[in-house]
Amino acid sequence: MSTYDRSMALTGQPPVMLSRNQKIATLVGMFGLAVILLAAFNINFPNKSLWLTISLVSITGGAVWYSWDAYMHKAPGIKNDGVWFKSLSSQGFWGWIAGIALTGFYIILYFYPEYLGLVAKGDNKGVIGLFDPLSKALSGNPASQWFVYGTLYTVAILAFGIKFLWKYRHNRYERIRTFSVMFFQTAFAFIIPELMARLNGSSLLNGGSLPYYDLKNMWPLNYYNFEGYRIKGFLSSGDIGFAMLIFGIATIFIISPILTYKFGKRWYCSWVCGCGGLAETAGDPFRHLSDKTVKAWNIERWVIHSVVVFVTLMTTAVIYSYLGNDTSKYWLTKSSFLIGVAVLLTAVFAWVMLFKREQFKKDAIYGAIGYFVIIIALIGFHFYSGDGNVFLFKSGTLRKSYSFLIGSIFSGVIGTGFYPVLGNRVWCRFGCPMAAILGFQQRLFSKFRITTNGGQCISCGNCSTYCEMGIDVRAYAQKGENIVRSSCVGCGICSAVCPRGVLKLENGPLKGRIDSNQVLLGNDVDLMKLVNQK
Numbered sequence: 001m002s003t004y005d006r007s008m009a010l011t012g013q014p015p016v017m018l019s020r021n022q023k024i025a026t027l028v029g030m031f032g033l034a035v036i037l038l039a040a041f042n043i044n045f046p047n048k049s050l051w052l053t054i055s056l057v058s059i060t061g062g063a064v065w066y067s068w069d070a071y072m073h074k075a076p077g078i079k080n081d082g083v084w085f086k087s088l089s090s091q092g093f094w095g096w097i098a099g100i101a102l103t104g105f106y107i108i109l110y111f112y113p114e115y116l117g118l119v120a121k122g123d124n125k126g127v128i129g130l131f132d133p134l135s136k137a138l139s140g141n142p143a144s145q146w147f148v149y150g151t152l153y154t155v156a157i158l159a160f161g162i163k164f165l166w167k168y169r170h171n172r173y174e175r176i177r178t179f180s181v182m183f184f185q186t187a188f189a190f191i192i193p194e195l196m197a198r199l200n201g202s203s204l205l206n207g208g209s210l211p212y213y214d215l216k217n218m219w220p221l222n223y224y225n226f227e228g229y230r231i232k233g234f235l236s237s238g239d240i241g242f243a244m245l246i247f248g249i250a251t252i253f254i255i256s257p258i259l260t261y262k263f264g265k266r267w268y269c270s271w272v273c274g275c276g277g278l279a280e281t282a283g284d285p286f287r288h289l290s291d292k293t294v295k296a297w298n299i300e301r302w303v304i305h306s307v308v309v310f311v312t313l314m315t316t317a318v319i320y321s322y323l324g325n326d327t328s329k330y331w332l333t334k335s336s337f338l339i340g341v342a343v344l345l346t347a348v349f350a351w352v353m354l355f356k357r358e359q360f361k362k363d364a365i366y367g368a369i370g371y372f373v374i375i376i377a378l379i380g381f382h383f384y385s386g387d388g389n390v391f392l393f394k395s396g397t398l399r400k401s402y403s404f405l406i407g408s409i410f411s412g413v414i415g416t417g418f419y420p421v422l423g424n425r426v427w428c429r430f431g432c433p434m435a436a437i438l439g440f441q442q443r444l445f446s447k448f449r450i451t452t453n454g455g456q457c458i459s460c461g462n463c464s465t466y467c468e469m470g471i472d473v474r475a476y477a478q479k480g481e482n483i484v485r486s487s488c489v490g491c492g493i494c495s496a497v498c499p500r501g502v503l504k505l506e507n508g509p510l511k512g513r514i515d516s517n518q519v520l521l522g523n524d525v526d527l528m529k530l531v532n533q534k
Helices: 020-040 048-071 093-111 126-130 132-138 145-167 172-199 228-235 238-263 274-281 284-289 294-321 334-355 362-384 395-417 426-430 433-445 473-479 525-532
Strands: 448-452 503-507
Touching: 020 048, 020 126, 048 126, 048 132, 048 145, 093 145, 093 395, 126 132, 126 145, 132 145, 132 172, 145 172, 145 274, 145 284, 172 274, 228 238, 238 433, 274 395, 274 426, 294 334, 294 362, 294 395, 294 426, 294 433, 334 362, 395 426, 448 473
Parallel strands: none
Antiparallel strands: 448 503
């Protein structure tokens, strides 16, 4: 017998009491977390492999069981499920407690791993020691804090990914992209790098040490990809390392632009990226908390452009610092490198300002400011830098500053720890340089857009409420205007929660993609042409 939801409320219903299954599932999941918590207090488990298995299976099983009971007995469709009534998902007391707990965990993980049991010499203890059997089975090495983090990260994406699949099972696009992020996180971000660690020191690598983590090798997300030690690691690892280096360069100038042209930035931000994967699965209950105000949008543009300028200058400075001026020793000298960077940036800037300025509008101003800052800095590099130094700073200091401020504090501590407070895409929206550059390409030449049928819009506001990037989708839908925003990650939730089918994710011709003159006349093209005439 089919189950029907007879309520017509678009805002969802107040949460009901937990069912018996949900209570048992919560108990099972909490038991798994309790094992890890006891390990944090240096409880010595007699059989670590067994207890780690029990812990991870309990956490995953509890989350999956709870999700099954919450969604599988409901009719497919919009599921708001009282998120504004729950303290955890409405910035209430439990939301702040969760945010503080997650932030504290990340601070300890990043800066004080010894409190988690990491031991420089000898056997690990505590939580990290509990994960040693799994780490040794995969890579042959003892666990580190990053292995613990990667394991829990993967478990979260898999467990909450199943929840997401049940919640949005009525939407084919959401199912496909969720399967995609689950696959890429499990295979390419977790299992394959650990197995590749076994290759280090083997005959396949000619005695070199392959930089086997971060297989995507994509700058600027991997801001350290072109540092001296990384380049030496690639080149000393034979054909495998050289292929990874070439792949890393190709992703910047060939692979990424082509994929973005065809599919928009969603190919990475919503289908591949681990940060996006965690935000979409574990962070899904908090997507409505993103700030939709104009003030937040202005802050977003200033911050994200500043991060791109910072990472560009930092990477240029690092490469510049280990190049030389002797043409007999360096095929790429300091001067030729700076000239090449300046020419490339000038060509991009000139093309944008000449042919795409109207599309960028205010963002063109931010781009111009960033361009001139970088060019002035490049001139300064040439005249005021010494060996290993850039201006008065060592290149390593610049890298460490970026790594600490952006790579650790922003992407790690704030980006994930603040889910229950600021929404699930804080890092993607305000700090990720990869998202910014892909957004630049998406706005310029991508075929991707979200089309709207303004005549069908009833202004319920679901689309804007659940946009994790803080876009006022309803404002576009009411006018029947295509949504082409640099910040849009193409998650498709606005379309999934629309009760009228107003929004549709499409790839189409570039002509007419950005048109702000649409009005609320549905699909009547003749009337629209008449109204738009001056």
